[in-house]
Amino acid sequence: EIVLTQSPDTLSLSPGERAILSCRASQSVSSYLAWYQQKPGQAPRLLIYDASNRATGIPARFSGSGSGTDFTLTISSLEPEDFAVYYCHQRSNGLTFGGGTKVEIK
């Protein structure tokens, strides 16, 4: 099973700041990686798929990069609605999710 390790566990930032979230795979997943956002009491929402493609309706401040084992989700300038938990997800070999990074207001 491919293990996805996300870092940091928690990111404390202020609105307007840049957020950089990391996801590392235990073996190569090529570009088969997605990112989801989850707010309290809500279902996850797809943000990025195939490492760098934004899903429909996702603002341009969200971007994804990486391939192989190291991936990054960048939020260029945090809006109040962006404070949430973010999960990475791979579909290269089976389907697994990371443990999440919480982006909280500093």
Next chain:
Amino acid sequence: EVQLVESGGGLVQPGGSLRLSCAASGFTFSSYEMNWVRQAPGKGPEWVSYIGRSGSTISYADSVKGRFTISRDNTKNSLYLQMNSLRAEDTAVYYCARDLVPAASFVGWFDPWGQGTLVTVSS
């Protein structure tokens, strides 16, 4: 508007059974592969099962294989999950989730998700 609405969750004793349903609307249900994904309290999501558009292709996570059965009824725009021999570790919010791309083989990106239904396995 695309909507997925789950129902059927609740409290069940270890060894018991539950049947979850997911009602789909706002899109051509028969054109999409569908999935069940669960999330235990405070944990990341875990994929549970997948079913192809016609229902003839099915896959399960090892953790539920032999105990859970996925099915669909395209005439009713509905997805189901029959859960038997439930264990404490099956406690989670269960989401139905649509595959991202229509009329294609399993892609494995989930969009959108329903609001979820809580399953609690406890004596």
